[in-house]
Amino acid sequence: DQQVKQNSPSLSVQEGRISILNCDYTNSMFDYFLWYKKYPAEGPTFLISISSIKDKNEDGRFTVFLNKSAKHLSLHIVPSQPGDSAVYFCAASDGYIPTFGRGTSLIVHP
Amino acid sequence: KAGVTQTPRYLIKTRGQQVTLSCSPISGHRSVSWYQQTPGQGLQFLFEYFSETQRNKGNFPGRFSGRQFSNSRSEMNVSTLELGDSALYLCASSSTGTQSYNEQFFGPGTRLTVL
Numbered sequence: 001d002q003q004v005k006q007n008s009p010s011l012s013v014q015e016g017r018i019s020i021l022n023c024d025y026t027n028s029m030f031d032y033f034l035w036y037k038k039y040p041a042e043g044p045t046f047l048i049s050i051s052s053i054k055d056k057n058e059d060g061r062f063t064v065f066l067n068k069s070a071k072h073l074s075l076h077i078v079p080s081q082p083g084d085s086a087v088y089f090c091a092a093s094d095g096y097i098p099t100f101g102r103g104t105s106l107i108v109h110p
Numbered sequence: 111k112a113g114v115t116q117t118p119r120y121l122i123k124t125r126g127q128q129v130t131l132s133c134s135p136i137s138g139h140r141s142v143s144w145y146q147q148t149p150g151q152g153l154q155f156l157f158e159y160f161s162e163t164q165r166n167k168g169n170f171p172g173r174f175s176g177r178q179f180s181n182s183r184s185e186m187n188v189s190t191l192e193l194g195d196s197a198l199y200l201c202a203s204s205s206t207g208t209q210s211y212n213e214q215f216f217g218p219g220t221r222l223t224v225l
Contacts, residue, residue, distance in 0.1 A: 046214070
């Protein structure tokens with residue numbers, strides 16, 4: 001039973017446009033959420049995080065939104081660049097074991 | 111600062127054999143976590159070691175074990191390999207571990223193929 005779901009396995013976006021990656025969770029004990037980016041043949045790299053006491057966190061082109069009532073978070077990338085093409089993993093933590101989604105493959109076309 | 115290193119990068123074994131994977135965390139990091147990534151399954155948490163003690167454990171059979179040394183380097187062992195163990199095994203380090211929400215720094219992984 002997946003506690004963290006990324007329902008879109010892939011997403012294709014034009015360069016300069018907004019990329020929106022979504023993530024849903026079921027465990028109400030999760031109180032910290034992270035996004036990682038993974039290029040082929042490399043390990044995931046941390047991108048941005050958000051605590052459950054916030055509903056938005058920004059870092060440059062990346063913004064994460066958290067809707068606790070809907071148990072939903074999203075990652076916005078604006079503007080999207082070809083170098084953003086990678087697999088993005090959403091992760092949730094209850095302070096002990098982090099749970100990852102299955103990832104969304106983002107392709108940004110020039 | 112050197113990143114997380116994992117050895118070997120690629121490994122081919124046959125069913126029934128055992129395998130040991132190694133991970134060297136970032137200098138100063140005391141927490142090492144191991145994950146299994148299979149196609150379509152995302153990253154599944156195996157276990158975390160902190161200061162040589164297993165602190166958290168995921169839902170994997172006892173064939174999967176690990177240990178951490180005093181220099182924080184960690185090894186993961188899988189005994190009696192099965193075809194389904196073929197996966198990318200990722201190691202991640204952090205300064206204080208998963209219990210403090212620190213972001214983790216991942217190594218490039220070891221690709222294990224079981225024939």
